[in-house]
Amino acid sequence: MTIFEVLTSEARLAVFRLLVKYTPGGLVAGEIARMLDIPKTNLSFHLKTIVHSGLASMEREGRNTRYRANIPLMLETIAYLTAECCAGNPEQCRAYRTESGVVSEFLPVCCEDKK
Numbered sequence: 001m002t003i004f005e006v007l008t009s010e011a012r013l014a015v016f017r018l019l020v021k022y023t024p025g026g027l028v029a030g031e032i033a034r035m036l037d038i039p040k041t042n043l044s045f046h047l048k049t050i051v052h053s054g055l056a057s058m059e060r061e062g063r064n065t066r067y068r069a070n071i072p073l074m075l076e077t078i079a080y081l082t083a084e085c086c087a088g089n090p091e092q093c094r095a096y097r098t099e100s101g102v103v104s105e106f107l108p109v110c111c112e113d114k115k
Contacts, residue, residue: 014036015043015047018035020069023068024068028066029044029047
């Protein structure tokens with residue numbers, strides 16, 4: 001499954017967003033199940049898919065398994081999606097950035113601002 005296919009599931013997207021929120025420490029499966037109110041059997045399926053995609057890693061801690069979001073891969077994916085945004089039209093890029101309301105340090109640099 002590709003990263004995009006993995007994130008089309010509302011449950012997997014919620015799990016991934018939670019893992020991002022709890023970076024860098026991550027969460028054990030029981031904490032995720034409790035916080036998202038997902039049955040452990042369903043959660044196990046979703047976590048396996050997320051880990052297989054590379055969006056998260058897992059580490060055994062005794063009887064528990066800790067899951068951590070792969071932040072570098074998340075950032076690479078965002079960069080890939082926005083690399084050609086408004087190519088050749090930096091004014092439009094800046095207008096979209098302002099309209100989005102997202103804090104500028106979380107957004108990619110506009111094409112003309114890279115120079």
